[in-house]
Amino acid sequence: MxxxxxxxxxxxxxxxxxxxxxxxxxxxxxxxxQAPKVMIIACSDSRVNPIIVTHAALGDIFVVNNVANLVPPYKEGKLTHHSTSAAIEYAVNHLHVEHIVVMGHSGCGGIRALMSDNEEAEDIDQEKGAYSFIKPWMKIVEEAADFTEEEKERYDEEELLCMCEKRAVLISLNNLATFPWVKKSVLSGHLKIHAWHFDIASGVLLEYDRAEDDFIALK
Ligand SMILES: [Zn+2]
Incomplete structure (x- = not known):
């Protein structure tokens, strides 16, 4: 078959x-x-489908999938092509969801592309167009890949990738707060926003804890 x-x-x-x-x-x-109470913004990656990970049913979760589960900053205008922003607008202003989760994951190809050497990526661009859309899209979270020399020495490539994935999720969380109606719903107490990181090998789901300033395993 x-x-x-x-x-x-x-x-x-x-x-x-x-x-x-x-x-x-x-x-x-x-x-x-439909009346989902939850919106999840997840990567297009085939291994991290939030409906399957949370054992949800049809109608439970309003899902957006994009490369590396990014939220762009708020920007109005007829010439923007923000499908993610349109989905957030629909979820918050029309469905009145109570939770928005930005769900990152281990081994994210989009984050790996962000961390790859820029010159190398530009060569690939011209030859094959392999990063024509991915690189500009990943600029939304480019600060996530800014590591100090000390960090580069201290952590191996996989650890840096994991750190970058988590930082990118937090940038997306901050970007969510730039949408005026998201901010309003959070301040009124109707909406809560969460950052998750799913580890593919172990199946462990982490949630960002503001007080600890760290990702902690969900139980
Ligand atoms: Zn990914």
Whole structure:
């Protein structure tokens, strides 16, 4: 069975359950509305789907996937192409979600691209166009890759990558607060924003703790 056939087989299994009697009320309700309480901004990476990681159901989570789970700073204008900003606007102003989670993860290819040598990346740009969109997109969190000489000596490449992933999530969290209506909802107490980091090998999910200024394992 090839990868596409596997999709169709999965769809048929899903549909068998989805059309079951026990799901009838929900389908009747959901055909006209959605009311998720949570928005999650996650990476497009195939290994970190937040619906699967949190064992959620259809209708539970309003999800945005983009490369490296970034939130751009607030910027109005007809010429911006901010699909992530549009999704945040819909989640906060129309769905009135109670939580927004920015979910980073280990081994993030977008963060690795940000940390890769710039000259090398520019060469790749011209030859293959491999980073034509990724590099400019990753500029949103470029400060996350600014390491001191001491840090570069003290930590190996994988540790620096992990640090960069976590810093990038925190930059996105700060960017979220630049959206005036996000800020307003947070100040009114209706909305809480969270930063997560998922480790693929161990399956451990960490949450940023402001008091500790560190990522702590969720239990
Ligand atoms: Zn990623």
């Amino acid at each position: 090839n990868s596409y056939e596997k999709l169709i087989r999965g769809y048929n299994e899903f549909r068998g359950r989805y059309l079951g009697k026990e799901n009838l009320d929900w389908r009747n309700w959901a055909k006209e509305r």
